[in-house]
Amino acid sequence: MFQHDLFVRNYSQRFVNELKDFVRIPSVSSQPKHAPDVKRCAGWLANHLRQIGLENVRVIDTPRHPIVYADWLHAAAGPTLLVYGHYDVQPVEPLDEWRTSPFEPTVRDQNLYGRGACDDKGQLFAHVKAIEFYLRNSRRLPVNVKCLFEGEEEVGSPNLKPFIARERRALGCDTVVMSDTRMLGSDRPAITYALRGALSLELEVKGASGDLHSGNYGGALHNPLQALCGIIARLHDSRGRIAVPGLYDRVRCWSRRERGYMAHFGPSDKEILRHAQAIRGWGEHGFTLYERTTIRPALNVTGITGGHQGVGGKSIVPARAVAKIDIRLVPDQEPAQIEQLFREQVCRLTPVTVRSEVRTFFRTKPALVNREHPAMRAALAAYRHGFGVAPVFVRSGGSIPVVNEFQELLGAPTILMGFALPDDRIHAPNEKFHLPNFFKGIETSIAFLREIAQGVPTERQPYTIELR
Amino acid sequence: MFQHDLFVRNYSQRFVNELKDFVRIPSVSSQPKHAPDVKRCAGWLANHLRQIGLENVRVIDTPRHPIVYADWLHAAAGPTLLVYGHYDVQPVEPLDEWRTSPFEPTVRDQNLYGRGACDDKGQLFAHVKAIEFYLRNSRRLPVNVKCLFEGEEEVGSPNLKPFIARERRALGCDTVVMSDTRMLGSDRPAITYALRGALSLELEVKGASGDLHSGNYGGALHNPLQALCGIIARLHDSRGRIAVPGLYDRVRCWSRRERGYMAHFGPSDKEILRHAQAIRGWGEHGFTLYERTTIRPALNVTGITGGHQGVGGKSIVPARAVAKIDIRLVPDQEPAQIEQLFREQVCRLTPVTVRSEVRTFFRTKPALVNREHPAMRAALAAYRHGFGVAPVFVRSGGSIPVVNEFQELLGAPTILMGFALPDDRIHAPNEKFHLPNFFKGIETSIAFLREIAQGVPTERQPYTIELR
Numbered sequence A, B: 001m002f003q004h005d006l007f008v009r010n011y012s013q014r015f016v017n018e019l020k021d022f023v024r025i026p027s028v029s030s031q032p033k034h035a036p037d038v039k040r041c042a043g044w045l046a047n048h049l050r051q052i053g054l055e056n057v058r059v060i061d062t063p064r065h066p067i068v069y070a071d072w073l074h075a076a077a078g079p080t081l082l083v084y085g086h087y088d089v090q091p092v093e094p095l096d097e098w099r100t101s102p103f104e105p106t107v108r109d110q111n112l113y114g115r116g117a118c119d120d121k122g123q124l125f126a127h128v129k130a131i132e133f134y135l136r137n138s139r140r141l142p143v144n145v146k147c148l149f150e151g152e153e154e155v156g157s158p159n160l161k162p163f164i165a166r167e168r169r170a171l172g173c174d175t176v177v178m179s180d181t182r183m184l185g186s187d188r189p190a191i192t193y194a195l196r197g198a199l200s201l202e203l204e205v206k207g208a209s210g211d212l213h214s215g216n217y218g219g220a221l222h223n224p225l226q227a228l229c230g231i232i233a234r235l236h237d238s239r240g241r242i243a244v245p246g247l248y249d250r251v252r253c254w255s256r257r258e259r260g261y262m263a264h265f266g267p268s269d270k271e272i273l274r275h276a277q278a279i280r281g282w283g284e285h286g287f288t289l290y291e292r293t294t295i296r297p298a299l300n301v302t303g304i305t306g307g308h309q310g311v312g313g314k315s316i317v318p319a320r321a322v323a324k325i326d327i328r329l330v331p332d333q334e335p336a337q338i339e340q341l342f343r344e345q346v347c348r349l350t351p352v353t354v355r356s357e358v359r360t361f362f363r364t365k366p367a368l369v370n371r372e373h374p375a376m377r378a379a380l381a382a383y384r385h386g387f388g389v390a391p392v393f394v395r396s397g398g399s400i401p402v403v404n405e406f407q408e409l410l411g412a413p414t415i416l417m418g419f420a421l422p423d424d425r426i427h428a429p430n431e432k433f434h435l436p437n438f439f440k441g442i443e444t445s446i447a448f449l450r451e452i453a454q455g456v457p458t459e460r461q462p463y464t465i466e467l468r
Helices: A004-024 A032-051 A121-138 A160-166 A224-233 A256-265 A269-276 A335-349 A374-387 A401-410 A435-455 B004-024 B032-051 B121-138 B160-166 B224-233 B256-265 B269-276 B335-349 B374-387 B401-410 B435-455
Strands: A055-060 A067-072 A080-086 A106-108 A111-113 A144-150 A175-178 A190-195 A197-206 A298-307 A320-329 A355-364 A392-395 A414-418 A432-434 B055-060 B067-072 B080-086 B106-108 B111-113 B144-150 B175-178 B190-195 B197-206 B298-307 B320-329 B355-364 B392-395 B414-418 B432-434
Touching: A004 A032, A004 A111, A004 A121, A004 A435, A032 A055, A032 A067, A032 A144, A080 A121, A080 A401, A111 A435, A121 A144, A121 A435, A160 A401, A175 A374, A175 A401, A175 A435, A190 A374, A197 A224, A197 A335, A224 A298, A224 A320, A224 A335, A224 B224, A224 B298, A256 A392, A298 B224, A320 A335, A335 A355, A355 A401, A374 A414, A374 A435, A401 A414, A414 A435, A432 A435, B004 B032, B004 B111, B004 B121, B004 B435, B032 B055, B032 B067, B032 B144, B080 B121, B080 B401, B111 B435, B121 B144, B121 B435, B160 B401, B175 B374, B175 B401, B175 B435, B190 B374, B197 B224, B197 B335, B224 B298, B224 B320, B224 B335, B256 B392, B320 B335, B335 B355, B355 B401, B374 B414, B374 B435, B401 B414, B414 B435, B432 B435
Parallel strands: A080 A144, A080 A175, A175 A414, A190 A392, B080 B144, B080 B175, B175 B414, B190 B392
Antiparallel strands: A055 A067, A067 A144, A106 A111, A111 A432, A190 A414, A197 A320, A197 A355, A298 A320, A298 B298, B055 B067, B067 B144, B106 B111, B111 B432, B190 B414, B197 B320, B197 B355, B298 B320
16 A cells, blocks of 8 residues: 555656755745745745645745645544645855855765755655655545745744744644754664754944054054954853853753763764764863753854955954854743843953944744654654664754744644754755655655554644634 | 146146046956956056156066056266055955945045045055156156056065065165155145054964854854954953064064154044044053054954855854954064964964964065155155145054165165045045145155255166166
8 A cells, every 4th residue: 555665766756856946946045135036936836735736735925935835634533744844945155165056956976965955945845745645646645734834944934933823723733744854874863852942143343433454553443353253252161161141040951861861862972073074072061062962052153254355465454343143042041031141241241442232133942842742653653664763862953943833832742854964064065965865754754644644643623724 | 947836736637537547447456356457557557657758668577466667867967766656456345335436436525536546546646747747847857767666565565575676776776755654634744754564364263174054063063263263362462462472572662752752743542543433442551552553563353254154144163264364563573483473372372173274475574764864854845845834754553565675675765755644544445535635745746856856965877777
């Protein structure tokens, strides 16, 4: 009955070609110039969902980028699965570090290279192809399915939460599945059960009203770049801790048992360094690298711009300098409170000779999923089909805002079936998706739909409520 | 006999139009894409010198940008004046801060706006027009004149010194004049008698081999931007001194008399801040702002680039970060020695978790000119004609490498007749040249040529030696 293998083997070339078409659309959500591309990408995806037989396909406008919705709700008393993914992608800069153009997807050595190939177009597409399998073979799905694909994940999903809150009845479901996380290695699938929260900020330091000649004024005015460096240098102490008073107050201390579980199933320091192609670790004393990236907060400078950016030298005292800062949060830190503590600390650290300003891009809460939920068991079984081995449970250092929102607004746990490899270079130049994982992901999703039909209890009648 | 006024008044519109043509050529010497423009600018200038009647006009190629030479050597036993200037300009970035395009020179409120309008095309051109005055009126000059206009001043004049060394006999002269410095204010002309040296460096900090996801790796790897900030923050101590061991060892301590002279004739802290449009000063304790920018060394970060540069946020731990650093030097610091001290300090400050590399763009020695030289007296008289007042002697915080080289190689003092105003925004967006100073500069130069003919003794016969 479930001829996964045959289905995937027969159509793999077509699947890859379709995914290439999907990746080719430069749906960079953070850059205004790409807004029309994001919209075009939503249209492409909606059209594809319609073609494979999903119903009620909608492209729903938001104040920024649209949400794509589709469903199939004829499984009567069966449970309802909400498939979540995002079709927007990260910026591609620095462009000159790409071996092939980010939006001309290219296959090399069983990998599909391109921005979004892995994060998240390729992973999202594995579920779409699993749905296609059922609709093509039997014109029905083993469970009720709702697809919710957003175009703002890479900018902190500003409009998704209001949408879910407004449509919480129509989006009602028993389980959410999404694939936007990582495996531990090629044959080591993993289900992520914890995610860090995030605060995305910008810190600007301002000096004189314009750039000045560094010969004429150098030594007599505080250089905003130098002042910015002074502030940033003082945001960590000598033991690798973030030097923002109060920031650690609500950080949860995990039991020795939990930390033992993490040490056993999680990646070792050596593995993390190998995947990062780095030689040495760094960070908070007293914690493994895996712990530092999952159960401990982190403050990262993701970019600095100030003064002369071009080739060669230029003799100026720049008027301003800007740093982009990313703070990762863990249970039970509150993003808004941490933002306030950061702002207060920047005030304290800003010398009187310059002015500083902090701007907030977005805030995301950390999330935890119960490892004992029936849908987790269904996922374990599905992985045995798709990958031939059971996955391990891991924590991720990344942030997926919607996981917490699905829990809070829909009361549904999210099963994070990641098909990305640690070296897939998501967010970086030469992002790729390992195609064998794409195919195994499709098979795992096919099995998952069947498993939750049997294993997850439901009390809802999802087909009675329509999106407003 | 010297109808300066009439000459300038009658032809001022033509002079401005010619200067506009000169400014229109984007001769940015530091940016390879502009190399053909630099060459074109040299050709334009040479052609202009030929048109006004100078002889032996040559465009001399160097490994990078050409030198323009011309002379008139028929003043027999009279002294020889070498007129130096540079026709190359600074980069224009950030372009969006220009009110009008940097290479479409525009007159507003008696100012000519454009990159190079003041530094140094406009100032150089004042001397060219003074030479034209004599050749047009009497077909002869009161002194022997050699013009030497380079195209590499803004990149540290890498090929000028070898050229002067090679052609020291042909370039032999009694006095050098150049206009590439500032007045104290609109009616306060100044002759600069001291210049700082400069070291232009680039400091790169490298982490992992590529950008990494800040969610997945944030907290476990040393962020190169953060490490760079840590290094830069430690390059100054809490008293505003440069924290590079040994850097102050050879800094000359000036007498109370000299510092008193500076306090009397130099700009006050208040004036310096007003010109910089800054609210507060900063820097080395125990020195006035004027002293900090002239008799004390300064270390400036002129640019930092690292990580995400575009709009919005991007979740990465960047692989590398680069700072451009400009160190200004004073007598008796040796640029090569200071460079070595800086490199050693960067080594000491670089944590083991990252790698650092220092690259040198150029080095310039500081320079001093004797205020008692006869050519200085000639200049004082010339200013009384041109500006109606005597200039004051000031020190500049900027660097003009060639001043030291003229002294060392030709044995000639350089008279630095600056016609730039403090708010002319040289090196910055909206650079301008105050046109009344252009016209007064022409008159001053006309008078100067006559004054040195009478006041400066000579023993050389310059016309006997030709450029090789």
